[in-house]
Amino acid sequence: MSDTTQNGPVLAADGTPLKRSLAKALRLQKLRALMLIAPLLLFILVTFILPVGDMLFRSVDNRIVQEVLPKTVVALESWDPASSELPDEAVFAALAVDMKAAAELKVHTRVAKRLNYENPGMSSVFRKSGRKIRKWDVENDGPYKERLIELNEGWADLELWRTIKTYSGTRTAGYFLNAVDLKLGAEGVEIRPETERIYNTMLVRTMRMSLIITFSCIMLGYPVAWLLANLPTRKANLLMILVLLPFWTSLLVRTSSWKILLQQQGVINDVLVWIGLVADDNRLVLINNELGTIIAMTHILLPFMILPMYSVMQTIQPTYLRAAKSLGATNWTAFWRVYFPQSVPGIGAGSILVFILAVGYYITPALVGGTKGTFISNLIAYHISTSGNWGLGAALGSILLAVVLLLYWVYDKIVGIDNVKLG
């Protein structure tokens, strides 16, 4: 008690500053808490944070050109890519030395692959030459310019040299530019030829369809969540089981069953033809297009919308509606002015959840989307597992991440993240 009267830090009974005593007393607790979360922390670090970091790094990583062609990159520094002349003999000599070393280690194919992303056709020039150059004696076999062009006339292509020069840095924006249908030419950033443009369309389509899916989830989920929150417990529990049922079924099974239902010879079309709404030779195309993806994904993501909405609606007491009515509001006014505003945090939480899940969804669009209903994530998967262009895949993934974070930020500004309730 006497401590409070003196100036300076408050002291504990044994004379040490109270703050230090408190920290000491709490240290054990903090240590224990840390120990408890340590396994999860480690797990997340290894399986999530590091891979995401690696992905972000890969989207700009371009060390391969300097690693494989170190002398060439240095020699090219003096060459002006805007000129209409090929680089001089020194550059070709450096290339020969680099290529021989690379071919012996068999890494020339890797740089070939990298540069081929930017200038299709370069891969074969590197591969074919590499095999031959391995046998060269690089000390005496000059002049290299003629010999290389003789070996493969691709080396006489100005574009090839421009590409090497442009992508000689250890960092590149090339993947990102590629991901938005641009490329880095000699004159700077340029738009890709129309035949090569695909990613913008995909990105816009992914966003548009995710919004449509989110919106249909709101429209379908809101009444269900309302019922769940207002039915007597026993009936609500039954309904809750129905809502959760999809969670207990394999995603693949659910998606495949949509195929059966929606295809042109499928259940829905058969029924429509049978009752005469649709002509037999004019069956509806419900699958392998945008519609199919929207239907199947709305169904799959619906629980993620209903559950947060339900948990918010559960906290809205029915007396609010009664109060509004006793004050003279009609059923609709009472709902719209009193109930709905209080349920907005649930809609927000559900929408964020559904939208983020939808934007990155992969299996369902791949199975029911055809070519018109696939998402950007299907392209990412293609680049990661089929084309092997990890840099481009990483850049697309990073853009997706950035878009989601941006939307999250916008949502925070408009509605406020604090208002989001997930349970």
Next chain:
Amino acid sequence: MADASNNDAFVEFERVQKSYDGENLVVKDLNLFMPRGEFLTMLGPSGSGKTTCLMMLAGFETATHGDIRLGGTSINNIPPHKRGIGMVFQNYALFPHMTIAENLAFPLEVRKIGKSDREAKVKRALDMVEMGDFGGRRPSQLSGGQQQRIALARALVFEPELVLMDEPLGALDKQLREKMQFEITHLAHRLGITVVYVTHDQTEALTMSDRVAVFEDGRIQQLAPPDKLYEEPQNSFVAQFIGENNTLEGVVKEISNGVALVQLDGGELIDCKPINVTKPGERTRVSIRPERVEYNKERLTEGVHTLKAEVLEFIYMGDIFRTRLRVAGNDEFIIKTRNAPDQVRLKPGQQIEIGWLPEDCRALDA
């Protein structure tokens, strides 16, 4: 007001019944007539049907049978929002996403009252409950008592003639509750509104109301002004439910000159006022208020029967003494005496003799 006739009744329940499941009646044959300007409290234990009655009046429940009339017209088929009845809810039900002023303006807005008019009325209502400076706040920023006042102001702002209150003070602490009891009654009388007030707190019912309807088992057990209810309970439920009460059981020996002689189960004889016993031989439950029991020999009335009692416990409560006795086999017999300078303080183990005026001891149904 107690005997309001059918003609000048403002609120009327006529033979109203209510069942939720089609098997049990929650409200059994309710008849109630309220004149304009009355403050009537529906009092009863939970599940007695009082809240159901209030909800039927507000329009949130429909009567299974019977007629509810307001100002002479039947309101059975009028939806709640057209009844124009103000209502205060137990948990206040202030809209959390609106400010206090918006909450108060809500009933005016839905009535399409112009903006300037609206603002004037909101201000007047806020001033009425002494919350003039709180218009811009949110309900969550107010204390329970303040929320209560706002809920009251919101129920009154559109000037309804009838206001219903469903245990509005239930969530407040004792002191605040007592303060609000007075404020609500004063406000109601000043504005001349008719109030139906539901509570399970008998003190609240007694201090606030013009008349109290005691509910039990879906029926009104007694409908009377507070003093009559307390002093002249019509049956043993009311006697037991309102205030503290001592009960002794026995059989009526004889009734003469308005006094019933009752033989208690232990054989002792006492004099009572017959309320709902009519003939000798009937079993009865006798009710005596703790403060009407006398043990000072000098003050005992001549000629009445007295009972022997043993003091079990003496509790000093400041303004009063509360003494627990064993009387005719009943260990829970309480007497209350005022803490006056000449008052005798009884000691546990003491043997005393107690008595009372025959009219204070009421022979009720068994």
